[in-house]
Amino acid sequence: MKLQPGSPGARIVAIGEHRPTRIVTNEEICRNIDSTDAWIRERSGIITRRFAAPDETVVDMATSAASKALAASGVAPEDVDLVLLATCTHPYQTPGGSSEVQDRLGAINAGAMDINAACAGFAYALAVANDAIRGGSARHVVVIGSEKMTDFIDPHDRGMAFLFGDGAGAAVVSASPTSGIGPVVWGSDGSHVKTITQEPTYTQIQQALANGESLPPAALRMAGQTVFRWAVTKMAPVAQRALDAAGVSVDELGAFVPHQANLRIVESLVKSLKLPDTVAIGRDMETQGNTSSASIPLALSALLERGEVHSGQPALFIGFGAGLTYAAQVVEVP
C-alpha cells in the first residue's frame, strides 16, 4: 500500500470571527431570573453577551467566521482539504453543519465533519487538523467553533441564563515546514457526564410527543459548583502538561487563552499556573459570555485586535466542558 507523505508541521495562518450584533445586558437577563447585575459580574465576570438573531444559525455564523479567516489567509476555498466544525448546538442530529459550511465557502474539494466535544471542541478540532496535516491527509484545514447557545438555554434558569452567548470563531490551519501547534493534551472524565447535560433528551421528547404528554423544552442543565470545582482543581495540571509537552515556559508565553467559561475559573487557572504579568489573558467572556466551542478563537481574536498579543508569540489554549472533556495545546499566534 502506498502512503502519502505528511507535512513536518502545521500552523494557524489566519483567524476570523463572527459576533452577532445584538448586545444583551445583565439587566435584560434579570428580567427572567431573580438576580442582579452585580451578582452576575461577581460570579462570572460577564457584563454583556451577544445573542444571535432568531434566524441566524450555527451554520451562518460558522460560514461568516470561516470566510473571514480564509480571506485573511490567502488560501483559496478550492484548496481547502477539510472543514472541521466544532459545535454542540447545531440543532440537527443529521446532517452535521460542516457540509453546508463547506458548500457555502466554495470549498468544493474539502471533506467535512462536525466534532462535538462541547466547550473543548475547538481545541479538539485544532488537534485533529494538526494531525491530518502532519499525517498527509490534508494541506489546508478550516477549523471552526460555532455556537448558538441561546437555543439550548432556559432563560429562566437562574444558574445558566446569564452565562452564555452566541458566536463563532475560525482558524485556517496549513502545512508548514516548522510546527506552530504543540502536542495536544486531552482527556475526558465521563463519570461526570450528568454535571452538564441536556434535559430532556431527544428520545424523551419523542416519546412524550407519541404519548400526547408534555415536557419542558430541551435545555442544558449544569451542576455549577461541581463543574467549578473540577475546573479549578483539574485543569491547571492539564494546561501545565501542554506547556511541558511543547517545551514552552510560562515566561515565554504571549497569551493564555482558556475557554471563556467564567472569569473566576480563568483567574484561578492564572494563579495556579503562576503566569507572569507579561502574559495577556483572554477575558472575552466579559462582553461575549460563554460561547462554548467558539470562545477560544473569539478570545484570541480580541487579544490580537487590541494588540495584547503579537504574531509569532506562543499562546496556551485550554478547552474544557460537558462530557466532561478537555484539551490543551500551545500554538504560535498567526
Place this chain on the structure above:
Amino acid sequence: MALSQQEILAGLAEIVNEVAGIPASDVQMEKSFTDDLDVDSLSMVEVVVAAEEKFGVRIPDDDVKNLKTVGDAVTYIEKAGVTA
C-alpha cells in the same frame, strides 16, 4: 497528634482570607460563610479545595452544602480525623 479546634480555625481563617480577602480575625466559629462573611458559592468551593489540601481531608460536594458556619467546617474537618 490531632489538631485542636483552635488550630483548625486558624488554618481555615487563613484560607478564607486568601480566597475571599476577609480579615482572618473576622472568621469566627459562629459566623455564617454566606450571610456574615459574604463568601459566595464559588468562593466556598475554593475554600473547600484549599482546606482539603491543607488538612489532608476529603470534603465531597454533597457535604459542602451542609457547611453553613465556620464552626460546621471546623467540626467537619476535626471529625475527618486531621492529624498534624
